[in-house]
Amino acid sequence: MKEHSSPLYLQISEDIKRKIHNGEYQVNTKIPTEAELEKIYGASRITIRKALELLVEDEILSRKPKIGTYVTAKKIMRSLNQSMSFSKTCQGNGHVVSTVLLRAELREAKERDLQCLELEGETHILVIRRLRFCNGVPVILEENRFAKEYAFLxxxxxxxxxxxxxxxxxxxxxxxxxxxxxxxxxxxxxxxLGVSEGSALLITRDVVYGRDNKPIYRGKEVVNAENFEYTILQRNHE
Known part of the structure; x- marks a missing residue:
């Protein structure tokens, strides 16, 4: 590194950020190991770790135990204060959305389906299972369950x-x-979702209602939290 007034660990962290910005280190890929970075920058292991810790704190890098340190993808932010679809959430943030249909069929209704969808005398429901992508990365495995009257879908x-x-x-x-x-x-x-079996994932379950306050569908989403997070605006009261 060139002589500079700032501490070496800050110079190293800034240089790694520059390499990420320039595409030398790609999102979701592993950066060089600490030993390799020591050689690249001619710095001690302590200095390298301090530089990496800064980038992890800023969520620019993420550590995966026994695997390495990766460039963190910018997470998709979805507000829980609005009933907004995944497509509109992604598009509103300038991302490209795509979907793969895995299954769409009539199946035997479960007791929970009848309760949540307020159905009586129904024996079958419509099940739609899809894999949702953002910028080509799988983010959500989605299953939505509708009353049979929605078979037109x-x-x-x-x-x-x-x-x-x-x-x-x-x-x-x-x-x-x-x-x-x-x-x-x-x-x-x-x-x-492109993760290891047994990995921790977010799961959401919901019942979505229409303007008449009647259920439209019962949904489940299994979410890769590495690429996605929920936000909520909360007003504090005394």
């Missing part, structure tokens, strides 16, 4: 925004009741 192009299809038919999702938790990826979930 089988004739639609389900690789586009589901909300836009519903709105075309005069159906407008207005609000949802959502719960968020953590799950550990099954073999199928891990394969779809």
């Amino acid at each position: 089988l004739a639609e192009d389900l690789s586009i925004s589901l909300y836009s299809i519903l709105e075309k038919h005069g159906i407008y999702p207005e609000m949802s009741r959502k719960t968020i938790g953590v799950c550990y990826g099954t073999k199928e979930e891990a394969a779809c």
